[in-house]
Amino acid sequence: MGRIRHDAMDRHGGFEVVVACDTALDPTASVPMVTDPMAVYDYAPDVIVCSVPNMMIPDVVCTALERGKHVFSEKPPGRNSADVRRMMEAEAAAQAAHGGRVLKFGFNHRVHDAIEEAKKLIDAGTMGDLYFMRGVYGKAGGPNYAQNWRNDPALSGGGILIDQGIHMLDLFQMFAGRFTDVQSFVQRKFWTDVPVEDNAFALMKNAQGIVASVHSSATQWQHTFRLELYLRNGFISVDGILSASGSYGTEVLTVALNRLDATGSPIPNPESQELRFTEDRSWDKEIAEFHAAVVEGAALRCGTSQQALDVMELVEAIYAADPEWSTTRQQTPQTATE
């Protein structure tokens, strides 16, 4: 991820990468490298880009903010809402001490072209009121699935839902605001030797009565991203999401406005318009927004700490809403240090 961010900063301009920290030194690196996270401060950076495992995110982010740095951090924002609150406190303290410090999280799905286009269609009012949303986001485990830190709950905070499904939940809340009323089933089916879920199903409702359902899966053998929004006057769907691997396909936005019969009732299967997006500009847009926030003091629209807190609370609510899962989870010994 650090590499992707570095490339995006190079494309954008206005950034000078002064040092990179990794677990091992790369002799071919084009910038100075260190392995001790605290050593980066010897280079007096203005900005810290934090691409570390979930359990390390709060410490790295808080340290950077305490030292008056602007911070761009990957998602998820730590392992749980307590981690986010800790970072929000550091953010507030940095504001008080240094003023104008930026903390942005990498919820890049919000700025994918198809998603932005869907948002424009809804914001224009043409489609009418939003009724419900359905989201499916899934993949086929991955290499060394059981050994990956992502699947140690003490390090990651959870399984596929917090790792991947969190993007879908963030989009739900971008379109409809906060969801508080939640039902769920959380399961471990295939990857039974790891103590995190490989499937999460949730049904949720917000204060306006908008309903959303999500299925986040690590046993979706065919990589899939599909978001559907149904509104009074028609529907929108986004199929596929551009990613570094390309395995979720290109992004296809489909939108239709209903045709009405003589009595004003919708006729089934309206003409739809399909728009295809083939270039992933989300990394560039995120870096551009971060740059504008740091340099010009522009307000962040995507990846704010409040959005991070909202989505983390929703993740926790989904885990908690399946009593069987939350009981099992509490009984699972957590080996790594909290």
Add this chain to the structure above:
Amino acid sequence: MQTPVFLDHLPDIDAVAGQKPAKYRLRRNQALGALLLDPTDPWQERKCCPACGQASDKNPIFSQALMEFRRCSGCNSIYAARTPDQATLDRLRLEQIAATAAEPQGDREFEFTSLLNWISLTEARLERRLDRVLDIRFASQAPAWPDATERLSHNRAWDFLHLEPDSPDFAGLRAAIAQAAPRAILMPAELDRAADPAALLAALKDAAAPGTVIFAASSCADGLEYEILGAESPSFVPLDRLTVFSIKGFETLSARLGLKVLEVSTPGRLDAVILDRYFKSAENRSIPFWSSFFREADKNRLRDLQILLQRSLKSGVLRFILET
């Protein structure tokens, strides 16, 4: 620039190959026959491709039935080698409309909804209010259209410029635009019928305020229908197809006139059914791959093909969204 695909049911073949279209074609060709014998000789030569400007002597003959058409080797547009003047063309269309006014017009509600939804969704995606639209002559050709806009197009004021004989530089059209001061212009059925489509587009560009959005549709020379059937295509009615633009040709012309292309699509729905009908009735026509493809095709395969054509910008109708 966006290239959307418009997905819908495949229409019934009778929409293009039934009795009514056959009668229409006959009347239009009779009018053309009379025009060819007209002693006042209202014809003007086209020395170059009306889309990209390539000299006509470089462009091979496309058809010589009734009148000569060429296919531009530079941009693939098809065009009549000479055209009657605009006022004559307009007069002939008015006569045709008058002659068929008493006949049942057929239900065009789906077509109307498609145009209205096209405007609504574009408005949302451009994040720009298109609350005043000028319709260019479509209302004359589709008498039920103004009523449809009244019923289905809320939050938008409509002005209708009816078909009447205009000058070569479209002075009437210019005056109508200046008076209506539209935010958007809809022109679904003029470009291929105009004596000089560049003059028509230039009139829009000159008379409309900068930033006006133009929704234009036309037949498309890149369509599989024209590629395979050429002038034998049932939708090739010479007087209505004086210029059949290719995508490249229309883009070139738009750029030359200083119009910005916001969107291109080929939402034609008829290529597959037209070709299906053709190969199933012309049993001895043999074209590598395609004759057996269509003779064996069922409805699902035709739909798949039509969607593929649209996605590849290769169907027989084109739509452009332009900005002045």
